[in-house]
Structures are given as C-alpha cells and as structure tokens.
Amino acid sequence: MTNIELAKGTKNIEPELKLIRNRIISLITKTFELYGYSPLETPTLQRFDVLASKYAGGAEILKETFKLKDQGDRDLALRYDLTVPLSLYVALNPQVKLPFKRYEIGKVFRDGPISTVRFREFWQCDADIVGSSSILVDAECVNLFSTVFKELNLDIVIKVNNRKILDGIMDYSNIPNELRDSVILVIDKLEKIGIEGLKKELKEKKLSLEQIDKLVKLMDVKGNNKEKLNSIKKFIKDNQGIKEFEELIKYAPQIEFDLSLARGLSYYTGSIFEVKLKNSEMKVTVASGGRYDNMIGDFLQNGQKYPAVGISFGLDRIELLMKAEGKTLTKVYVIPIKQTEKASEIVQELRNNSINSDMDLMDRSISKNLDYANTYGIPYVVFVGEDEVKKNKFKLRDMKSGKEELLDIKDIVKKLQ
Amino acid sequence: MTNIELAKGTKNIEPELKLIRNRIISLITKTFELYGYSPLETPTLQRFDVLASKYAGGAEILKETFKLKDQGDRDLALRYDLTVPLSLYVALNPQVKLPFKRYEIGKVFRDGPISTVRFREFWQCDADIVGSSSILVDAECVNLFSTVFKELNLDIVIKVNNRKILDGIMDYSNIPNELRDSVILVIDKLEKIGIEGLKKELKEKKLSLEQIDKLVKLMDVKGNNKEKLNSIKKFIKDNQGIKEFEELIKYAPQIEFDLSLARGLSYYTGSIFEVKLKNSEMKVTVASGGRYDNMIGDFLQNGQKYPAVGISFGLDRIELLMKAEGKTLTKVYVIPIKQTEKASEIVQELRNNSINSDMDLMDRSISKNLDYANTYGIPYVVFVGEDEVKKNKFKLRDMKSGKEELLDIKDIVKKLQ
Numbered sequence: 004m005t006n007i008e009l010a011k012g013t014k015n016i017e018p019e020l021k022l023i024r025n026r027i028i029s030l031i032t033k034t035f036e037l038y039g040y041s042p043l044e045t046p047t048l049q050r051f052d053v054l055a056s057k058y059a060g061g062a063e064i065l066k067e068t069f070k071l072k073d074q075g076d077r078d079l080a081l082r083y084d085l086t087v088p089l090s091l092y093v094a095l096n097p098q099v100k101l102p103f104k105r106y107e108i109g110k111v112f113r114d115g116p117i118s119t120v121r122f123r124e125f126w127q128c129d130a131d132i133v134g135s136s137s138i139l140v141d142a143e144c145v146n147l148f149s150t151v152f153k154e155l156n157l158d159i160v161i162k163v164n165n166r167k168i169l170d171g172i173m174d175y176s177n178i179p180n181e182l183r184d185s186v187i188l189v190i191d192k193l194e195k196i197g198i199e200g201l202k203k204e205l206k207e208k209k210l211s212l213e214q215i216d217k218l219v220k221l222m223d224v225k226g227n228n229k230e231k232l233n234s235i236k237k238f239i240k241d242n243q244g245i246k247e248f249e250e251l252i253k254y255a256p257q258i259e260f261d262l263s264l265a266r267g268l269s270y271y272t273g274s275i276f277e278v279k280l281k282n283s284e285m286k287v288t289v290a291s292g293g294r295y296d297n298m299i300g301d302f303l304q305n306g307q308k309y310p311a312v313g314i315s316f317g318l319d320r321i322e323l324l325m326k327a328e329g330k331t332l333t334k335v336y337v338i339p340i341k342q343t344e345k346a347s348e349i350v351q352e353l354r355n356n357s358i359n360s361d362m363d364l365m366d367r368s369i370s371k372n373l374d375y376a377n378t379y380g381i382p383y384v385v386f387v388g389e390d391e392v393k394k395n396k397f398k399l400r401d402m403k404s405g406k407e408e409l410l411d412i413k414d415i416v417k418k419l420q
Numbered sequence: 421m422t423n424i425e426l427a428k429g430t431k432n433i434e435p436e437l438k439l440i441r442n443r444i445i446s447l448i449t450k451t452f453e454l455y456g457y458s459p460l461e462t463p464t465l466q467r468f469d470v471l472a473s474k475y476a477g478g479a480e481i482l483k484e485t486f487k488l489k490d491q492g493d494r495d496l497a498l499r500y501d502l503t504v505p506l507s508l509y510v511a512l513n514p515q516v517k518l519p520f521k522r523y524e525i526g527k528v529f530r531d532g533p534i535s536t537v538r539f540r541e542f543w544q545c546d547a548d549i550v551g552s553s554s555i556l557v558d559a560e561c562v563n564l565f566s567t568v569f570k571e572l573n574l575d576i577v578i579k580v581n582n583r584k585i586l587d588g589i590m591d592y593s594n595i596p597n598e599l600r601d602s603v604i605l606v607i608d609k610l611e612k613i614g615i616e617g618l619k620k621e622l623k624e625k626k627l628s629l630e631q632i633d634k635l636v637k638l639m640d641v642k643g644n645n646k647e648k649l650n651s652i653k654k655f656i657k658d659n660q661g662i663k664e665f666e667e668l669i670k671y672a673p674q675i676e677f678d679l680s681l682a683r684g685l686s687y688y689t690g691s692i693f694e695v696k697l698k699n700s701e702m703k704v705t706v707a708s709g710g711r712y713d714n715m716i717g718d719f720l721q722n723g724q725k726y727p728a729v730g731i732s733f734g735l736d737r738i739e740l741l742m743k744a745e746g747k748t749l750t751k752v753y754v755i756p757i758k759q760t761e762k763a764s765e766i767v768q769e770l771r772n773n774s775i776n777s778d779m780d781l782m783d784r785s786i787s788k789n790l791d792y793a794n795t796y797g798i799p800y801v802v803f804v805g806e807d808e809v810k811k812n813k814f815k816l817r818d819m820k821s822g823k824e825e826l827l828d829i830k831d832i833v834k835k836l837q
Contacts, residue, residue, distance in 0.1 A: 009463060009467070011490065016461035016462075018458035022458070032442070036749045039753075039777060041439070042435055043434070046427060048430050048529070050425055052423055077427070081488075100795050101782070104778070105435065110527075114491050142764065143781070343556065344670065344671070347556060361456025364549065375517055
C-alpha cells in the first residue's frame with residue numbers, strides 16, 4: 004500500500020468516543036421527537052448550482068465547498084450545512100403541511116482551515132420549524148434546549164437577544180445602515196473584550212463619540228431581565244423586538260437577556276439564542292440558534308414567506324464534556340477452558356437475556372484473556388472449565404474487586420441484569 | 421433560484437421512512453452491542469490513492485468512485501464501502517487488541533448506474549471481526565443474523581456455503597484455475613436459472629460434458645444439511661470446508677447448507693452467508709457476509725495475517741419490508757382556543773412525562789388544527805378552551821374513534837403513558 008494515511012482534516016472516531024457520540028445523538032433524537040419534530044434525511048451530494056445560488060449559504064461558505072463531478076459531467080458539491088437542503092426540501096414538497104417541524108443529524112463538509120477542533124467533515128444536529136411566526140415557536144426552542152441539557156446533566160445558561168432590539172439600538176445610536184453589520188460584529192465580542200475594548204474597537208470603526216456613548220450606555224445595562232428591559236425601554240420605545248422578548252419570557256422564564264448577543268450571522272431576523280455552560284471555565288457555546296424569517300423565502304424566490312426558527316447542538320463540544328465515561332458497553336466476557344461449546348451456549352443465553360456479552364474467539368490462555376478483558380474495560384468475566392461444567396456452576400469474577408463467585412447461569416443472569 | 425432539483429441518484433428520505441430507518445438502525449446497533457461489537461466511525465472523505473490501491477475494492481468499484489480535490493490540490497475520494505476504511509484503521513492502530521470487533525453504520529457513495537432501488541449514496545450497516553480464524557466467529561455472525569431478524573419479527577433462512585467446498589468441487593470436476601471464478605459466478609445463479617439453465621451456461625463456458633456432469637451432480641444434491649453433506653462427501657474427501665461447515669453447524673444449527681451459494685465476491689475464503697426471507701415472494705437478500713482471511717493482510721502488505729469475518733445488513737431492503745408502520749411519533753396534539761399560555765403549560769407537562777407532544781403554533785381554527793393532526797396521523801388531540809381552564813379539565817379526543825373525555829392533566833398523562 005502506498006500511503007497509510009487519512010485525508011487531511013479527517014479522523015477516525017474511536018469506539019470509546021463513538022459510544023459517547025451515539026448516546027448523545029440518541030438522547031437529542033428522543034428529545035426532538037418528544038417535542039414533535041420528525042426526522043428528515045437529505046442527500047450529502049447536492050447540485051453545485053443549488054448550493055452556490057445567491058441566497059444559499061453565502062460567499063464565505065461557498066469558498067469552502069467541496070466540488071466534484073459525476074460521470075455525466077454534472078457539477079456537484081458536498082453539503083456544507085443542513086439548512087440549504089431543508090429549504091430545497093420545502094421547495095420540492097409544496098404540499099408539506101406547515102408548520103413543518105423537522106430534525107436532521109448528519110455530516111457536513113467544509114474545505115477550510117483545520118485545527119485540533121476544526122475538521123473538514125463534522126456532524127450537525129439541527130431542529131427547525133418552518134412556517135410559523137408565532138413566538139411560541141421561539142419559546143419551544145428554548146424549552147428544548149432546557150430539556151436536552153437537563154437530560155445530559157449539564158448546567159447551562161440560555162442567553163437570548165433579538166435582532167430587532169439590536170436594530171432599535173442602531174437607530175437610537177444613529178449608526179448608518181452600511182456600518183450596522185460590522186458594528187454588530189464588534190458588539191458580539193463584548194463578553195471577550197469588555198466595555199473598554201468595545202469603545203476602542205468602535206473608535207476604529209470611525210464612529211463619533213456621541214454614537215459610541217449611546218451604544219456603550221445601552222450595552223452596559225445591568226441587572227436581571229426585568230431591570231435590563233426597563234433600562235433600555237427608556238431609550239428605545241415601541242420596539243417590536245422588546246415586545247417579542249417580553250412575550251417569550253412568559254413561556255420560557257429561564258432565559259437570560261444578553262444585549263450584546265448577535266452570533267455574527269446576518270440572516271437572523273428575531274430571537275437569537277446561545278447556550279453556554281453555567282459556572283464553567285469552558286466558555287464554549289454548546290448550542291445556538293435563532294429566528295430567520297427571510298432566508299428560505301429569499302432562497303426559493305417563489306413569492307412565498309417562510310418564517311422559521313432553527314437551533315443547532317454542538318455535538319463535538321458536548322461530546323468532549325461527556326468524555327469521562329466508559330470504554331465499552333460489553334458487560335461480561337466468557338473465557339472457555341477447553342469447553343468452547345458450553346461457553347458458546349452461555350454467551351447465547353446471556354445475550355438472550357439482553358446482557359451485552361462476548362467470549363474468547365482466539366483460543367487463548369486465561370491470563371491473555373484476562374488481559375484482553377482489562378484492556379477493553381469489561382467489568383465481569385465468567386470462566387467455563389471442566390469442573391464447572393460438571394457442577395453446572397460457573398465462576399463469575401468482578402474485574403474491579405477481583406472477587407469471585409460460583410453461580411449457576413440463572414444467578415449470573417440475575418446478577419448482571 | 422436556478423434549479424430546484426436534487427443531484428442525480430440522490431433522494432430525500434421523508435420523515436415517515438426515516439422514522440422506520442432510525443428504528444431499524446437502533447435495533448441493529450443494540451444487537452451489535454449485545455454481541456460485543458464496538459462502534460467505529462471512519463471518514464467519508466478518503467485519500468484517492470488509498471481507495472485505489474491494488475488490494476482495495478478492485479477495478480470495478482474504482483470506476484464508480486467519486487473523485488474530488490481539496491484546496492491544497494490533494495486527490496481525494498468518497499468512500500465506496502466501510503471495509504477499506506476498517507482496514508486502514510487497523511493499519512493505523514497496530515496496538516489494537518485482536519480480535520477487533522467493530523460495527524459501522526454509515527453512508528457510502530458510488531457513481532454508478534441508477535434505478536428505482538439503486539442510488540449514488542446509500543447506507544451500509546456492517547459488523548466485522550478482525551484477527552481470529554476460529555469457526556466460533558463464523559457461528560457468532562450467524563447467531564447475530566438470527567437475533568436481529570427475530571427482533572424485527574421477520575422469518576428468515578440463513579443459507580451457508582464455504583469457499584473451500586466450492587474449491588473442492590472445482591478440483592473434483594477438473595475445472596482449470598483460470599475458469600474457476602467465472603464458473604462460480606454461473607453456479608451462483610442456480611436458484612434463478614435452475615439445473616437446465618446451469619447446464620446451458622456451463623456449456624457456453626466451453627466445459628467438457630464430463631466436467632459439466634460432475635458439477636451438476638454435486639449441485640443437484642437434495643435433502644437436509646446432513647443428507648447433502650453425506651452426498652457430497654462421497655465425492656469430495658478430506659475437505660477443510662466440509663470440516664468447517666460441520667463445526668459451524670454445532671454452534672449454529674439453524675443454518676441451511678446451499679452448495680450453489682457464492683455471492684460472486686472472489687475475496688471470500690471460507691464461510692459464505694446469505695439471508696433471505698422465508699415463505700416470501702420477495703426473494704431479496706436482506707443480509708449477507710462471509711469470511712475473508714486474506715483481504716486485509718493483502719491490502720496492508722505489512723507481512724501480517726488478518727483473518728476476518730464480516731456481515732452486512734441491507735438497510736434499504738429491510739426498510740421496505742417494515743414500511744407498513746406509522747407516520748409520526750407524536751402522540752398528542754394540543755389545540756388552544758385562545759388559551760395559549762395554558763396550552764403551552766400543558767404541552768410542557770406532557771413532555772416532562774415523556775409523552776411526545778406538540779401544539780398549534782399557527783393560531784389556527786379548530787378545524788384546521790384537526791386537519792393538521794389528521795395529516796400527520798397524530799392519535800390524540802387535547803382542546804384547551806376558557807371553560808376547560810376554569811374547570812381545570814380538558815377534552816381529550818381519540819382521533820380514530822372520535823371519542824372525547826373530559827380529564828384533568830394527571831389523568832391525561834396516565835391515559836397516554
């Protein structure tokens with residue numbers, strides 16, 4: 004073989020980590036279904052013209068799109084997200100009843116710079132509701148965050164802002180339209196750079212002192228949700244975003260108002276969500292999302308409106324947080340001492356009782372078998388020797404304590420269940 | 421948007437079908453783990469030179485390989501199976517304890533001719549054991565088939581043959597080496613073409629009458645496993661394949677000896693498996709596999725031997741067989757009649773009790789809401805009106821019978837659990 008190597012920016016997910024990943028995926032799946040979302044599977048291979056169309060993912064992401072051709076010389080690409088394929092699905096299925104609530108968990112591909120945490124293929128884990136402008140949808144997404152992380156036993160903060168409030172702040176501070184996107188990107192960094200850093204970077208944007216003062220005054224409001232709302236309402240009146248936020252809080256009181264939250268993405272039109280760990284030094288975002296009422300309609304250009312809210316879980320990051328767990332799901336390893344048939348019978352009996360079990364398939368010595376069970380972290384072994392077969396009782400060893408018991412199969416099953 | 425179209429040879433998997441697929445995947449996963457297999461996730465993107473190397477998938481499959489480049493002009497390809505990535509994993513991880521038992525369920529890609537059942541991206545669902553020559557491994561695979569299809573409630577026949585028996589038959593019939601692969605391909609068609617068809621096609625291969633007579637005599641043996649074995653043992657003596665089959669049958673008596681089974685793949689070296697539905701007009705293969713003791717070693721060329729057995733489940737075919745099931749997993753749909761807050765509270769309560777629930781997010785009329793619940797096949801709805809809120813009892817309607825009951829939330833939960 005010429006090169007025993009993986010492609011750049013890819014990796015094998017070892018069993019140990021993959022078990023954790025599977026467990027997280029199955030938990031999130033269960034919660035999505037609990038909230039009435041249905042699964043959809045869209046193709047990995049897409050037409051290049053679809054992914055490159057004006058209102059799809061945008062120019063930045065297109066640069067990182069893997070292109071290829073089929074044998075018919077058709078231009079194809081690997082999907083870079085799950086949202087464009089969702090939009091395409093809605094376009095291809097105009098009969099779909101709205102709101103359409105779907106989730107998709109699958110791999111996406113980006114040919115970008117790599118690092119220890121950035122790969123060229125990775126999973127996305129999305130739930131979206133297409134077709135409703137109701138704030139109930141926003142509330143449902145927030146509650147979904149709460150349910151998932153409660154199940155995962157992770158303590159989180161759900162930060163919420165609203166793009167219309169940000170627009171209100173821009174109006175109040177007289178920020179011209181052409182500067183707004185870049186000013187919002189600076190505001191988004193507030194947590195990292197602090198108020199002084201914010202002032203400095205805004206100066207670099209050539210804003211006037213008055214503009215900066217107004218902006219900073221609003222970004223610096225303190226207190227609980229109600230106090231923050233009262234503070235900004237003094238300056239920004241009759242703002243639709245504030246009304247939405249006040250309605251949202253009725254259904255999802257656990258949220259935390261964060262005026263600087265923007266998530267960089269210009270397609271958000273209403274609520275913006277970001278979920279972080281509480282009391283943790285890891286300031287990583289474990290989930291995010293928001294309302295994007297224009298994107299699908301713009302993309303489809305069929306004259307219809309498709310208000311939508313979407314959320315996404317950061318599978319890789321959650322995985323790292325959960326990594327402390329075990330190496331294998333196998334509970335017991337059966338070691339035959341020249342009694343292969345009986346051992347094989349016992350393993351089958353254990354499996355019939357839903358106990359994850361395995362046996363020596365290599366005709367190895369006892370010590371090598373114990374070493375194998377140890378390496379994979381299997382908690383119990385059973386020995387099947389001539390004596391045991393005569394008595395019809397078998398030695399069960401707890402690999403952690405070293406304790407051994409002589410039990411019949413029924414009792415071994417009972418003990419391991 | 422220019423073209424609202426999917427790429428050729430791809431499709432969206434609608435929620436209805438995807439639910440079934442997920443259920444099958446989770447059942448197979450559970451069974452793999454019950455038998456002591458661990459999950460591995462290999463990359464979709466692979467180096468082209470690895471997939472194209474001499475002992476990888478072979479020339480036929482290479483023609484159907486999607487090629488692409490990354491921005492660094494590296495030659496890449498999309499994986500066409502899960503076996504080459506497994507071999508690569510073993511090569512990259514020489515410390516892995518043998519036998520290495522892994523399963524992988526994931527998408528593979530082939531740029532080949534398409535049909536209503538052949539697509540350019542599809543799932544494979546594989547379990548392989550690398551590193552043991554023991555017949556116990558073969559037996560384990562057979563028992564795994566039995567467990568999976570028992571769980572799926574599908575009645576199956578597991579047909580088994582052995583490549584070494586086929587070789588013995590070739591020896592006995594004096595078939596020259598260079599003709600063997602193509603003669604085996606003809607034999608593999610016996611079920612389809614019958615004994616007369618077999619004779620005809622063998623004649624076309626320019627075999628002598630004596631060669632054909634000998635072959636056909638062995639292919640035409642009848643009876644149960646024991647009778648068939650006794651018949652062929654008269655002609656083929658001291659055959660290692662027969663010994664292996666006789667040992668296998670001790671651990672897995674449910675198998676059916678099928679002398680014509682070859683599965684076309686030249687890399688099988690021992691047992692060959694094919695699983696079909698019993699008493700069904702659908703003669704489709706729902707799972708298959710076999711022992712391939714040389715492939716990984718040949719591929720890695722590191723001087724080591726890697727005996728292996730692998731099996732694969734035909735997800736798409738099993739899916740079609742299971743398709744009769746429901747449209748949604750949502751159990752109850754809550755319809756607020758101007759009582760959104762209370763309705764939202766009820767949905768949350770239901771979800772906290774693990775009942776898959778959903779509510780109107782569109783502020784629609786009652787009849788439109790009932791229509792929506794009907795379309796998605798949701799079995800229950802709950803009405804939340806002013807009167808109900810006063811009484812703190814809510815109308816639960818069984819959508820199938822039309823029967824309605826006035827219940828408090830506790831009783832609704834009890835009823836739906």
